[in-house]
Amino acid sequence: MKITLDADKCCAAGQCVLIAPEVFDQRDEDGVVVLLDAEPPAGQHAAVREAAAICPAAVIEVQE
Amino acid sequence: MTDMIDTTVPAAPGPLPVQPPAGCPFDPPAEFGALRTEEPISPISLPDGSRAWLATRYADIRAILGDTRFSSDTTVPGYPLSGMTGGGNTANRGFIRMDPPEHTRLRRMVTREFMVKRVEALRPEIQRLTDELCDAMERRAGEPVDLVEALALPVPSLVISLLLGVPYEDHDVFQRLTGKLLSxxxxxxxxxxxRVELRDYLDALVTAKEKEPGDDILGRLITEQQRTGEITHDDVAAFAALLLVAGHETTANMIGLSALTLMRDPETAEQLRQDPSLIRGAVEELLRFHSIIRNGPRRVATADIEIGGQLIKAGEGVVVAVPSANRDETVFADPDRLDVRRANAQHHVAFGYGIHQCLGQALARVELQVVIATLLRRFPTMRPAVPVEEIPFRTDMAIYGCHSLPVTW
Incomplete structure (x- = not known):
């Protein structure tokens, strides 16, 4: 799995952080998404897919 | 049915459905179920006689709210303003009524204040406030207590006052005015x-804070954005109005409705008491189930766009039915059942969808988790003090809930 972000579109809703906190974080200055792990281990894959599906601004792209 | 609809909106359609089915105060208007299968993008009449489209399916609603060609700018011709609460158009209308890039610029001035880690750091303070209010309720044991007044409204109201730097002593003023704005x-x-009274109140508040900006959201907006010329005094007041109104009525009504549903569902309440780890999922399910936003969100198309097989033309307005999306049977199995273990509950659009999705959602989640878990733990025998048909539900408001909720234990 490889994750890419289009952070310019991020509206800082923070749902990805709630769902996959080991993969996503928010930067301190404005809450915009930060990728902690672009190629997360298999145990995180379901959570990452869920975060991508829920992201309100369609920021998270997942390639498998 | 759809082949009968001309691309121009036909004559005299009905209004936006708002009444829950008789005897089912927790269900959305019954009309939505039929609309989802028969006419998912259907014409409605607004109070001034103008027309708009009503979207009722989950997929269509995500498509509309996720597409910035559907504008949130209330000054764009054709925007369905009629029947909208919160007051008419003004120069300082707040960023929820704007599009990018201005929306993005302004929203990002406050997003950090509501990000997950900031809100998680507030959890102990929210717990402390909740415990204090519960202590006060305990001292009134034996008499009926209005849960809205005693707990549901004060918790979010205290928290947003604290975050913004608004004196909580003023809560009577802003709660009364918010009630009028949202009716x-x-x-x-x-x-x-x-609206004018709230504007004058906030104008005076911002003026006072300009002299002595505190370590709070309004103080930081003044020192970091206003003093550097990024925004004006009126912009700060618009931020205050938006965050104050959005920050307490919504969560307050979710607390009241959630508490009531759990009083009427003792089996689920017991499961939550036995296994506190269920509370996060339970809050998502309660948000889905209650979907308290009943009068929008609204958009105006800025291009001809086909949604769910229906052409929506540039300049036509759209009203989105959040409660309908969240009961869409193609997304949520057995949607009218409250299931606190529902695997995809967080797919709800109770906070909206797209770039305008609720800014304060992390805060709302923590407030709901803390208050509901605390109520269940401290008041296991709490029950309504009146028959449910005597509880005044807010069918007259843009945000659904209970006007008051007399309880005993």
């Missing part, structure tokens, strides 16, 4: 006078 049944001139 669907109030006369337009009375709503306008409430």
């Amino acid at each position: 669907r049944t109030i006369a337009e001139d009375a709503r306008e006078s409430a």
Whole structure:
């Protein structure tokens, strides 16, 4: 799995952080998404897919 | 049915459905179920006689709210303003009524204040406030207590006052004015006078804070954005109005409705008491189930766009039915059942969808988790003090809930 972000579109809703906190974080200055792990281990894959599906601004792209 | 609809909106369609089915105060209007299968993008009449499209399916609603060609700018011709609460158009309308890039610029001035880690750091303070209010309720044991007044409204109201740096002593003022702004049944001139009164109150508040900006959201907006010329005094007041109104009525009504549903569902309440780890999922399910936003969100198309097989033309308005999306049977199995273990509950659109999705959602989640878990733990025998048919539900408001909720234990 490889994750890419289009952070310019991020509206800082923070749902990805709630769902996959080991993969996503928010930067301190404005809450915009930060990728902690672009190629997360298999145990995180379901959570990452869920975060991508829920992201309100369609920021998270997942390639498998 | 759809082949009968001309691309121009036909004559005299009905209004936006708002009444829950008789005897089912927790269910959305029954009309939505039929609309989802028969006419998912259907014409409605707004109070001034103008027309708009009503979207009722989950997929269509995500498509509309996720597409910035559907504008949130209330000054764009064709925007479905009629029947909208919160007051009419003004120069300082707040970023929720704007599009990018201005929306993005302004929203990002406050997003950090509501990000997950900031809100998680507030959890102990929210717990402390909740415990204090519960202590006060305990001292009133034996008499009926209005849960809205005693707990549901004060918790989010105290928290947002603290975050913004608004004196909580003023809560009578902003709660009364917010109530008027969000009423669907109030006369337009009375709503306008409430809006003016709130504007004057906030204008004076911002002026006071300009002299002595505190370590709070409004203080930081003044020192970091206003003093550097990024925004004006009026912009700060618009931020205050938006965050104050959005920050307490919504969560307050979710607390009241959630508490009531759990009083009437002792089996689920017991499961939550036995296994506190269920509370996060339970809050998502309660948000889905209750979907308290009942009067939008609204958009205006800025291009001809086909949604769910229906062409929506540039300049036509759209009203989105959040409660309908969240009961869409193609997304949520057995949607009318409250299931606190529902695997995809967080797919709900109770906070909206797209770039305008609720800014304060992390805060709302923590407040709901803390208050509901605390109520269940400290008041396991709490029950309504009146028959449910005597509880005044807010069918007259843009945000659904209970006007008051008498309880005993």
